[in-house]
Structures are given as structure tokens and as C-alpha cells.
Amino acid sequence: MSAPIHIQPGETFTLNVGPQHPATHGVLRVKLEMDGEYIVHAETVLGYIHRMHELMGENRTYPQVLPNLSRLDYLGALGYTHGHVLAVERASGIEVPERAEYIRAITVEMNRIASHLFWFGAFVMDLGGFTPLMYAIQDREYILDILERVTGSRLTYCYYRFGGLYNDIDDEFIPATKAFIPRMRESLKKYDALVTGNIILQKRLKDIGPLSKELCRKYGATGPVARGSGIDFDVRKNEPYSVYPEFDFDIPVYHECDSFARYKVRMDEMEQSLRIIEQGLEKLPDGPIMPAKKPKLIKPPAGDYYQAVETARGSFGIRIVSDGGKNAYRFKLRSPTYSNMHLFDEACEGMLIMDALALMGSLDLVIPEIDR
Amino acid sequence: MSLTVLNAIIAVVIAIGFAALNAAYLVWAERRGAGRIQRRPGPNVNGPLGLLQPLADGAKLMTKQLMIPGGADKALFMVAPVLAMAPAIMSFVTIPFSDVIVAKSMDVGVLMIFAFASLGSMSILFAGWSSRNKYGVMASVRAVSQAISYEVPMLITVITIVMMTGSMNLHDLAVSQAGGFWHWNIIPSLASPLMPVSFLIFFICSLAETNRAPFDLGEAESELVAGFHTEYGSMGFGLFFMGEYANIVIGASLITILFLGGWGCPFGLFPSVFWFLLKIYLLIATFIWIRWTFPRTTIYGLLNLSWKILIPISLFNLLLTAGLLKVF
Numbered sequence: 018m019s020a021p022i023h024i025q026p027g028e029t030f031t032l033n034v035g036p037q038h039p040a041t042h043g044v045l046r047v048k049l050e051m052d053g054e055y056i057v058h059a060e061t062v063l064g065y066i067h068r069m070h071e072l073m074g075e076n077r078t079y080p081q082v083l084p085n086l087s088r089l090d091y092l093g094a095l096g097y098t099h100g101h102v103l104a105v106e107r108a109s110g111i112e113v114p115e116r117a118e119y120i121r122a123i124t125v126e127m128n129r130i131a132s133h134l135f136w137f138g139a140f141v142m143d144l145g146g147f148t149p150l151m152y153a154i155q156d157r158e159y160i161l162d163i164l165e166r167v168t169g170s171r172l173t174y175c176y177y178r179f180g181g182l183y184n185d186i187d188d189e190f191i192p193a194t195k196a197f198i199p200r201m202r203e204s205l206k207k208y209d210a211l212v213t214g215n216i217i218l219q220k221r222l223k224d225i226g227p228l229s230k231e232l233c234r235k236y237g238a239t240g241p242v243a244r245g246s247g248i249d250f251d252v253r254k255n256e257p258y259s260v261y262p263e264f265d266f267d268i269p270v271y272h273e274c275d276s277f278a279r280y281k282v283r284m285d286e287m288e289q290s291l292r293i294i295e296q297g298l299e300k301l302p303d304g305p306i307m308p309a310k311k312p313k314l315i316k317p318p319a320g321d322y323y324q325a326v327e328t329a330r331g332s333f334g335i336r337i338v339s340d341g342g343k344n345a346y347r348f349k350l351r352s353p354t355y356s357n358m359h360l361f362d363e364a365c366e367g368m369l370i371m372d373a374l375a376l377m378g379s380l381d382l383v384i385p386e387i388d389r
Numbered sequence: 390m391s392l393t394v395l396n397a398i399i400a401v402v403i404a405i406g407f408a409a410l411n412a413a414y415l416v417w418a419e420r421r422g423a424g425r426i427q428r429r430p431g432p433n434v435n436g437p438l439g440l441l442q443p444l445a446d447g448a449k450l451m452t453k454q455l456m457i458p459g460g461a462d463k464a465l466f467m468v469a470p471v472l473a474m475a476p477a478i479m480s481f482v483t484i485p486f487s488d489v490i491v492a493k494s495m496d497v498g499v500l501m502i503f504a505f506a507s508l509g510s511m512s513i514l515f516a517g518w519s520s521r522n523k524y525g526v527m528a529s530v531r532a533v534s535q536a537i538s539y540e541v542p543m544l545i546t547v548i549t550i551v552m553m554t555g556s557m558n559l560h561d562l563a564v565s566q567a568g569g570f571w572h573w574n575i576i577p578s579l580a581s582p583l584m585p586v587s588f589l590i591f592f593i594c595s596l597a598e599t600n601r602a603p604f605d606l607g608e609a610e611s612e613l614v615a616g617f618h619t620e621y622g623s624m625g626f627g628l629f630f631m632g633e634y635a636n637i638v639i640g641a642s643l644i645t646i647l648f649l650g651g652w653g654c655p656f657g658l659f660p661s662v663f664w665f666l667l668k669i670y671l672l673i674a675t676f677i678w679i680r681w682t683f684p685r686t687t688i689y690g691l692l693n694l695s696w697k698i699l700i701p702i703s704l705f706n707l708l709l710t711a712g713l714l715k716v717f
Contacts, residue, residue, distance in 0.1 A: 030523065032523050032524075038614065039614060040612055054527065054531075054688065141684060144684040144685060145602060145603065145605070145683075145684045145685025146682075146683060146684035146685070147423075147427075147681065148423075148426055148427050148681050148682060151427035151428060151429065152427070152428070155428065211682075212684075215683065215684065217603055217683055217684050217685070217686050217690075218684050220686070220687070220690055221684065221685075221686070221687055221690070369687070369688070369689070370527075370612055371612055371687050371688060372687065374612045
């Protein structure tokens with residue numbers, strides 16, 4: 018809800034939301050100039066947890082920098098390592114066995130569901146409902162258990178290798194995942210009944226926090242944020258990579274541009290990810306998980322390489338400029354949340370602080386990924 | 390004379406004891422209830438079923454240092470938590486728990502409770518203002534506008550009931566509904582066919598008056614950190630916390646007396662204090678249930694609900710009841 022603002026000079030005050038604030042979910046600071054409860058001007062301040070991942074990428078070898086990628090976004094880490102291995106494989110021309118590609122797609126989609134589940138809980142908690150978080154992390158726990166058995170870690174995975182995987186899936190992976198799919202579908206129905214249909218939630222999200230198509234384009238927003246504003250763009254469909262062309266799935270797009278549209282996009286994406294996992298398990302071929310022939314030392318030929326992947330938060334791009342050495346000459350990460358967050362400054366002007374923070378929640382910010 | 394003084398002292402001690410005990414154990418009940426709803430055990434380590442948890446919490450709060458932020462208005466800062474707790478305890482004095490268990494039966498009992506209830510928003514305003522915290526000020530302004538807009542429909546609803554009963558004495562109000570649930574005010578009668586609606590309005594208003602979710606805008610943690618008590622620690626925070634739960638008990642007691650027949654049995658048998666306690670704890674369980682189910686409303690949604698929906702309906706109900714009372 019926005020209202021015309023007529024302020025006299027000296028009538029506003031500055032409110033620092035963050036770096037320690039329950040709504041920012043991390044060390045993000047938003048400097049708000051407020052007129053009562055209305056926001057006159059907002060400025061996001063970054064850099065509190067900058068760790069120079071890009072520089073690290075330039076003074077380490079390609080395998081050495083692999084674990085760094087999962088430290089970007091701790092909720093959907095597999096998508097980011099997927100981007101890195103794909104970029105390096107493309108650069109050095111490594112063939113990946115089909116089985117490895119399928120397992121990658123299945124695990125990435127499971128990680129996407131886990132990430133969206135956590136977002137769902139945290140977002141509803143932002144709106145004041147604490148209980149859905151508990152339900153969501155219980156379902157997420159199930160995914161983490163499955164992934165932990167295969168990858169060895171629960172949050173910052175380093176499972177993919179150049180050319181394949183660290184190890185094959187175990188005997189329990191397929192039955193556990195098959196049991197998980199119907200369970201998750203039940204849960205999604207439950208969430209719809211408990212949260213989506215709730216009149217208070219709908220009043221808080223519908224027509225609140227409009228992000229126009231133009232605004233999204235201007236700031237380069239991708240992922241569910243852009244798809245909630247009617248931009249039909251998903252890297253998995255538009256620039257297919259890995260084995261995604263083999264799967265039959267839809268890209269949910271909503272044209273309402275409000276917070277509720279972004280909410281619906283993510284809820285629908287979970288269902289689509291379940292479909293991908295289902296098909297992936299069906300089609301999963303036998304065979305090796307690492308290529309028979311693989312260079313001992315990863316040394317991509319000199320050149321400029323770019324690979325984009327669709328992570329839980331949007332299009333994550335990784336650009337590698339190689340001079341033929343064992344380190345990258347330039348290592349550039351294009352993280353989706355960085356772009357998604359920057360439209361907040363412009364979008365929240367004239368909004369009430371409650372609605373602005375609901376809008377911020379709907380952007381699904383993960384701060385370590387902005388401050389890489 | 391001395392007997393009256395002794396009576397008064399005993400009444401006050403019992404009132405404070407009841408309020409404090411309820412406040413402490415409702416926190417426990419709330420946490421256990423939340424645990425039930427969220428598929429987790431809740432506090433279960435201290436004592437059987439975690440029943441000693443309130444004692445541990447109390448000891449922790451009392452032994453913490455009382456911090457006063459720099460630049461705060463010290464006097465108001467210290468007065469505010471006391472002001473949150475004291476009116477709640479005072480209100481217990483006039484609440485009849487049964488035909489005989491009442492500290493002081495007053496002819497203006499209803500008025501007195503509402504007078505004290507409005508003091509509660511003073512304490513929130515003091516707390517937010519004196520702690521010199523922007524979040525605190527914003528929260529306290531919210532809480533006061535909320536309290537003002539919800540006292541109006543609440544009082545209009547009470548006027549409707551007082552009109553039907555012809556008394557402002559809480560004891561008389563309860564006695565007038567004696568003998569089975571079909572005599573209760575919540576059941577529509579010829580004179581007031583809209584009574585269930587009134588009950589709903591009163592119930593929503595009590596949620597808002599006690600700053601409970603989904604109307605807990607004064608302490609909306611996701612935007613205002615901890616709202617008006619951001620700067621409070623130690624027993625200052627403890628008193629706010631206890632005051633909130635004491636207010637919940639009063640809200641539930643008022644609903645019970647005004648709409649649910651006070652201490653009367655639903656089937657007209659053996660009216661006793663047992664029924665009264667059963668009813669208020671059922672209502673409180675509903676409060677807890679609502680809190681852990683719904684997200685929070687917005688401040689404008691909240692004010693719109695009161696001024697555009699609740700007040701017109703309650704006014705219409707008042708006029709309707711007045712007219713029908715004249716007819717029948």
C-alpha cells in the first residue's frame with residue numbers, strides 16, 4: 018500500500034534495518050529514510066561479509082576453488098557447484114557420462130526444493146507466522162538426510178567433480194527419494210491449506226510490493242522474482258544445459274507482479290522439481306560416473322568461457338577467462354541475488370515498512386551470495 | 390473495620406498470586422501448546438512435563454542485570470513495566486469466579502475493568518517513548534492506535550449486553566445467565582438476534598486488546614525487532630511478559646462472564662468455580678491456537694477491520710437491540 022508523500026524538510030528520520038535485524042536474514046544493512054511508517058528513500062549497504070571469492074578463484078587452481086562455490090549460497094549450494102563444473106568442463110572439453118549428468122540434475126532439483134522450503138518457512142515467519150517454518154524444515158530435513166548419505170555433507174556440498182561425481186549414489190538413495198516424492202506432494206497440499214489460502218496472508222501479499230517487468234529488466238532480476246513479474250525466462254529452458262532438455266517440466270510464470278505472484282512461483286516450482294526428480298529416477302541410466310579419459314591437470318585452453326545455470330534464486334553465471342594456466346586469469350561470478358536485491362531500493366519507495374519487509378522476504382535474499 | 394482491611398489484604402494477595410501463577414504457567418502452556426502445533430516437544434527438561442520451567446525462567450530473569458539505555462527517560466522507563474502489570478492485577482479484584490469467590494463485587498465492575506485495561510496502553514506508550522529507540526517509538530505508536538480503535542467496538546458490544554441485563558455489576562451479569570447454556574448471552578434471543586456476532590467481535594477485540602497474534606503489531610519481531618520492549622531486559626521484560634498473560638486471563642474471564650454464563654454449568658447443574666476456570670482455560674487455549682496458526686496482519690488492515698467492519702456492525706447491533714428491547 019503506498020500513499021503520496023508530502024514531506025517538509027527535516028521531518029524524516031533515518032532507520033537502520035540491519036546489519037543485525039531479524040528481517041534481513043543475514044548481515045545486510047538497509048538504510049531507510051522514514052516518514053512515520055512510510056519509506057521515503059532506501060539504500061542497501063553491502064560488504065559486511067565480503068570474502069573475495071572471485072579473487073580466490075584467480076589464485077587457486079580450478080579444483081581448489083570448487084568448495085568455495087558452495088559457500089556462496091548455503092541454501093542451494095549444489096546449483097552453484099554445478100555451474101562451476103559445467104563452466105570448467107565446457108572450457109576444457111571434458112565429456113561427462115550420462116549417469117553423472119542425471120544424478121546431478123536429480124540432486125540439484127532436490128537442493129532447489131530444500132532451498133525453496135526454507136524460503137517458504139522464513140518468508141511466512143517474516144509475516145508473523147512461525148509454525149510453517151517448523152513444518153518446512155522438517156520436510157527439508159528429509160532431503161538433507163538423503164543428500165548427506167550421498168554427498169557427505171548437509172549444507173555446503175562439494176559433490177560434483179570435473180567430468181562427473183565424487184561417488185555414485187548408494188542403494189538407499191533411489192527408494193528414499195521415491196518415498197520422498199509423494200510425501201512432499203502431501204506436504205505441499207498441507208502448506209496450501211495452512212498458508213496459501215489464509216486470508217491474512219493473501220491480504221498481506223496481494224497487490225503488495227509491485228515489481229514491474231521494466232524494473233526487473235532494468236536491474237537484471239532473474240529467477241522467481243522475474244517470473245513473478247511475467248518474464249518467462251528460465252535458464253533450464255532458454256539456454257538448456259546438462260540433461261534438462263530430456264525432462265518434461267513447466268516454468269511457472271505469473272503476471273501479477275506482486276509478492277503473492279513470487280510466492281506462487283516458488284510453490285509451483287517445487288512441484289515442477291518433483292516432476293524432474295521423478296523422471297530423472299525413471300530414466301537414470303547405468304554406467305560410470307566419471308569419464309574414462311580425463312586430463313590429470315585441469316588446464317583449459319586460453320579463451321573466454323561463460324556458463325549460466327538456473328539456481329534456486331535465479332540465473333547464476335560464471336565467467337572464466339583462461340590464459341592456458343592452471344589458475345583462471347579472471348574469475349567472475351554473476352550471482353542472482355545481487356541483482357534481485359538491488360531493485361529493492363527503488364521498489365520500496367513510498368511503501369509502509371511492513372510491506373517493504375514483506376517484499377524483501379519475497380526476494381529470497383541469501384546475503385553471503387550477494388557479498389561474495 | 391479491621392476485618393474489612395484483613396479481607397482486602399487477603400483479596401489482594403490472592404489476586405496477585407493468581408495473576409502471577411497464571412502468567413508463569415500460561416507461558417509454559419503456550420510453549421507446550423506451540424510445541425504440539427509445531428510437532429516438537431516444547432520445554433520438557435525441568436521437572437515432569439517441564440513444569441518447573443517457569444521457575445527457572447523467573448530465576449533467570451530476576452538475576453539478570455537491569456540495563457537502562459543511555460539517554461533514556463529513567464523514571465518513565467522504570468514505571469512502564471510496573472504499569473503493565475499493576476492494572477492487570479487490579480482488574481482481578483472485581484472479577485467473580487463464582488457466586489461467592491469475588492474480592493470486591495462492585496456495581497461499576499465492567500467500567501472499572503475497562504478503565505484499567507486502557508491504562509495498559511499507557512504502559513506501552515511509556516515504554517516505547519522512554520527507551521529512546523526508533524523501533525520502540527514506532528511500535529508504541531502502533532500499539533496505542535490499535536488499542537484506541539479496538540476499545541470502541543468492544544465497549545459498544547458491552548453496552549449492548551449491559552442494556553439487556555440492566556446492570557454493570559459483573560456478578561449480576563453472570564447471574565442473569567444462570568441455568569443452562571440456552572440462557573447464555575452468546576445464544577441469540579428475541580431481543581438480540583445478533584449475539585453470536587457480538588461474541589465474535591468481542592473475541593477479536595480481546596485478541597487485539599491483549600496484543601496477541603495475529604494483532605501483535607506492537608511487538609512485530611520481523612520488522613520492529615522486539616517492539617516496545619526492545620530495550621528491556623531482566624525483570625522489566627518479565628513484567629511486560631507477565632502483564633500480557635495476566636491481560637489474557639482477564640480477557641478470557643470477561644468473555645466468560647459476558648457471553649458464556651460465568652460460573653454456570655452448561656446444563657444448569659452445580660454451578661461452581663470449576664466451570665468458570667474450565668471456560669477461561671478453553672478460551673486461552675483458543676488464543677494460543679490462533680497465535681500459532683495465523684500470520685500477522687498489517688497495521689492498516691487492522692485499523693480498517695476495526696473502523697470499517699467491527700464498529701459499524703456493533704453499532705447496528707446496539708441500535709437493533711435497543712429497538713427490540715423496546716418492542717418485547
